[in-house]
Amino acid sequence: MSGDVGDDIVVPAASGGTRLRWSALPSSLRTAVESASGSRVVAERSASGGFSPGLASRLTLASGRRIFVKAMGEACLPNGPQILRREACVLSALAGSAPVPRLEHMVESDDWVALVLEDVQGSSPRQPWDHAELGQVLSAMAALAATLTPAPIAAPAAAEHWQDEFTGWRQLAASDRAAVTELSPWAGDHVDELARWETSWTDAAHGQTLLHGDLRADNMLLTADGVVFVDWPWACVGAPWVDLVLMLPSVAMQGGGDPEAIVTSHPLTQTIEPDAITSVLAAVTGFFVFGSLQPPPPGIPLLRGFQRAQGLVALNWLRQRLGQADLARN
Structure with missing residues (x-):
């Protein structure tokens, strides 16, 4: 291999290759997300990009509102819950002052953490x-x-x-x-x-x-x-x-x-x-x-x-x- 990248390089997708789906989350966490959001989830569209093995999905609620939810537990990534807690701290601090998604809720169940974010239209x-x-x-x-x-x-x-x-x-x-x-x-x-x-x-x-x-x-x-x-x-x-x-x-x-x-x-x-x-x-x-x-x-x-x-x-x-x-x- 020459180590030089030509125009014919195969560009890999920015994806880790695995994503949890809403139905695979513990029922207690799903219940907590729905309770915090005020309505049950009726539809899901998983995000294709990113390298986290956790959930990253746009969820449609029975009320018609849409939210974006990220979730991880120790089982899918050992430090996954801590990663989401750290992100929640940053988003909370930057709310209203920088172009970042609004954090609506952070919910926890056992060793799982979920972030409920606004569904950015973009x-x-x-x-x-x-x-x-x-x-x-x-x-x-x-x-x-x-x-x-x-x-x-x-x-x-x-x-x-x-x-x-x-x-x-x-x-x-x-x-x-x-x-x-x-x-x-x-x-x-x-x-x-x-x-x-x-x-x-x-x-x-x-x-x-x-x-x-x-x-x-x-x-x-x-x-x-x-x-x-x-x-x-x-x-x-x-x-x-x-x-x-x-x-x-x-x-x-x-x-x-x-x-x-x-x-x-x-x-x-x-x-x-x-x-x-x-x-x-x-x-x-x-x-x-x-x-x-x-x-x-x-x-x-x-x-x-x-x-x-x-x-x-x-x-x-x-x-x-x-x-x-x-x-x-x-």
């Missing part, structure tokens, strides 16, 4: 990316960063939040160089250099902005009033441009164009030192590549393929940036 960006929709999203991200600076709620610093995940190149350099070379001969030849770049990401990502931490096309909705950003359990505090850099590999993979052209022209990155962007890009690329070489996590069989595709696109972008840096030094 749709995910088209895939491959539409140029106008991408422009709308990129503008909305700049506005979101301004709204969330300084961070309006307490959240972990980015350096703490990703301290274990953003060590991929160092782990691969120490234990699995052959696998890196098989995926990308260029990365195999430069794994030590990539590990060095990775070590400086924490200083580069330092800042005072509340970051989403997991932005992709499947975590946003285009509505008549603008872009609504959904799925907030991974919020952390860092530099305002970090969400943009972390998202761009998926944008490029899904037909959104050259990530370097976007990062060069975007208002969030206009005054940022190039090496800072490169270090964060190196860290997330190592995260994707290392993750893609691991066995699939329980309940999320399609995750590794999605990470691999993003990793290869990110590698191409990182190789381009490192080549430009070398030319600048010479």
Whole structure:
């Protein structure tokens, strides 16, 4: 394998491959959701995107009202209930001040947690990316960063939040160089250099902005009033441009164009030192590549393929940036 991503790349769906359905939830949790919502559920449409193995469904109530419900228990993901509790805290704090879904209720039953959210009237960006929709999203991200600076709620610093995940190149350099070379001969030849770049990401990502931490096309909705950003359990505090850099590999993979052209022209990155962007890009690329070489996590069989595709696109972008840096030094 060359490690270079061409136009013929097969873009995997942004889906973990499994989703719980309403009927599979414990009856006590279903009763609690219906009681909180004031009506029984009569119809369900499961969300196709996202990697959680839990429930994520638009539910129609007997009253005619629609809600969106997310639910997980320890059985489907060991830390699933805590993930939803964390998201509930973020959504509650941001209500009315940021374009996020309104949390109506959080209900618990045994070791299960469900979030009852407003049913946002919108749709995910088209895939491959539409140029106008991408422009709308990129503008909305700049506005979101301004709204969330300084961070309006307490959240972990980015350096703490990703301290274990953003060590991929160092782990691969120490234990699995052959696998890196098989995926990308260029990365195999430069794994030590990539590990060095990775070590400086924490200083580069330092800042005072509340970051989403997991932005992709499947975590946003285009509505008549603008872009609504959904799925907030991974919020952390860092530099305002970090969400943009972390998202761009998926944008490029899904037909959104050259990530370097976007990062060069975007208002969030206009005054940022190039090496800072490169270090964060190196860290997330190592995260994707290392993750893609691991066995699939329980309940999320399609995750590794999605990470691999993003990793290869990110590698191409990182190789381009490192080549430009070398030319600048010479």
